[in-house]
Amino acid sequence: MMEEMREAARALYHPLVRKWKEAGKTVIGYPCTFVPEEIIHAAGMLPYRMRGIGTTSLSIGDTYFGPVICSLPKCMLQLAGEHAYGFLDGVIITNGCDSMRRLNECWRKAGEDIPGILPGYFHYFGVPHKAASYSYEWYEEEIRELIKSLEEHFGVKVTEKALRKSIRLYNESRRLLQKLDDLRSGTEARMTGEDALTVILAGSAMPREEYTALLKTLLKDLKKALPIDKGRKRLMLVGSSNDDPEFVRLIEDSGALVVADSLCFGSRSYEDLTNEEGDPVASLSRRYLNQCRCPRMFGCYQDRLSLILDKAEKARVDGVILQNIRFCDLHGSENGIFERDLEARGIPCMRMEREYGPLVETGRIRMRIDAFLERIA
């Protein structure tokens, strides 16, 4: 079962997506956790969180994006330009951050030059940066427009019943992931951070029903597993998107265990649940906009600090790695204040800036992690 998860986390077009496509079903890509997956699911489609894995060049990404842009959307564009995302029937772009929202223009313009890389359905989903009565309403309206455009483009119907069912299903899998977190960060950790990330990544790219079933089995197995944290420093990983289990392995190979995280390809995607009562669209709006876990929600630093402190305490971490992808100022700068405030509370921190993509900086990263582990020994 872990092998199925690994397959789904390792490749873009993995066997489960292939099976889905062979059944004639639709796959919709999206780049950021602020896009409500439940809507896509309720339309009978596979919500697929796009990644930038496996790029070996940025020749296309660099043609459209400028030089000082986060390499995650650049890698996504590169893959799109190489037809690696040809299996996507549609894409929803959002204004998660500035680099990511410009994927909209850059992909469209690349589509003018490279035939066949722009999916027929290409939708922009505008997410406010604050939680206020009128921004909830805005987000609701965005959801309604998204539903309408999916229905019109694909000739499907998103019924209230289907939406409620999707909300319940996503809540269920998020609860299971929270349980997985308990097993990972409890007094006796039973799973590596590398495997935990693999499991989370798999969920962002496989049919939810199958994923939920796999999660249940995995949890049963894990409860019986032996603790693996003996003699290892317990770390928490915080900051920019990380969808690379090998990066976590690199940390763990130095003798640590990543027992908790606050990453958007990590626990941030399942910590909040959607209210199952009331108007489903309004509930989704509350769920997605209330999450202040990403620094794109400006002015909520104290909330994020509290969340990290709670988690660090619960997971009894020995230190925190605050990482950011180069040119990700949102996480990079906030990491600077986290460092000040966590260190002041006696939690050792290490800040690290890195590139997204193939791990070309292994030596430098390993050296820094070794030094950090020595510091907290």
Add this chain to the structure above:
Amino acid sequence: MKRETREYHYDWNIWSIIENASRTGDGTRKEYDTLLKLIPHFRDSLDAVIRWGEPGTLLLKLLAQCLNAVLTAHEQGKKVALTTFCFAPPILHAFDVVPLVLEPMTVLGTFILQRGTGEYLDYCCEVGFTETSCSSQRGALGAYLAGLGVRPDFIICDSPGICDTNANSYAFASAYLDIPFYQLNYPPFLTGERASAYHRQDFRGLISFLEEQTGHTLDMDRLRQITAEIRRQSELITEINELQRIVPSPVPGIFNLFLYSGNFLMGGTPGFTDLLESMLKYIRGRAAQGLAGTRSGKERARGFFSYIDHYTTDLRFWTFLENRDISHLGCILSTFWQEDAPYSMEHPDAVYRVEDGDLDAMIDSLAMQVSRMPMIKSIRGPYDAPHMWLDDTLTMTRLLRADFVAYFGTIGCRNTWGMVKPYARDLERAGIPALILYADAFDDRVQSWDAVIDKMQEFLSLRKIGTGRPARRPWR
């Protein structure tokens, strides 16, 4: 940060220099020329402003007043709001709150201080910023984070939804200094009832925030006075925009800097109206004589700067243009979208109108004005969407008959760097020579001014701009 840098408060330092500079135009020409010899570090910057006569001197006097207001605010029982240039300050004036606007403060430090703002830029990184964050905030913010300036009482920023790195700087400052924060947040498009309703509600949230912070309610009479002032200012700006269309353009390039720095710092105040009137008097005089606004009075080329200007030491950017008889036709920072601006005519739904019927109408006018501020309007959505960057640039270049477009930005500007290549390509396809400069407008260390000049000269010469031969533009 060097010890001697820590000796002076940044805002006091800038104020004292500007206060003194503002008096240099009061004496005789001979006194002024003698003075220039005695101030080798300030001479070029000072002269770049003062040589335009009354408008230059008036700008300095008004800047000194603004800075003094910041320095003395707390003594006078007033609150200081740390805010951004994208935010129109009239609502702050209506609450008698003193704006402390970071980006103009960075501009001032960049061209006035002998060593620029490098140490403050770096100080931000020492306390946590990424070195890739926008330099336009960091340049001055470093001083405030180091406690080398007036401590602001709260923060207002209106860049979320427009520019992450800008909003992030203010969010960082709020967390670091532990002071309240209000954000105006913008949808990805500008027009239509949905966007307008959002603007209005968000702006009312701001008013509640200001009431809470100041303990006062909005003063209707004061607001009415300010609204009348904005109306007058909008008319004057429109006249400048109109005159800029004449060939040769009678508007001195540096007047664009006067225009936007004035509006960012003192929009809605009588002082800004005086400045605009003084600038107009000068421009009308040039126009009557058929002279360009360059020093020689000649115009060899017309350039539109599609984003911001370049501010490093000594205001060399403007001098460079003037020495080559290139008219600076403005930049995104000098387009405000008042309803009767020449560029507004084709986009009636993209403009702001000044209404003063009742309180609601006045508040809505201010909300609309803020939502049309430079950058806030044109880079919130896809660059090629209606009313956005490309559309605006095409309108401006056509109306102003620009021979070329040049992009200066900051290395921190994710938003524009994310799209500037396709944008420049689209401009070229529309027949407009477009140059992207890989420099930082506030930080010479990214690319030296000499390298910038080389690039510009190479571009102008390769594209045969300003050579005397009329370029073939679609509108010629």
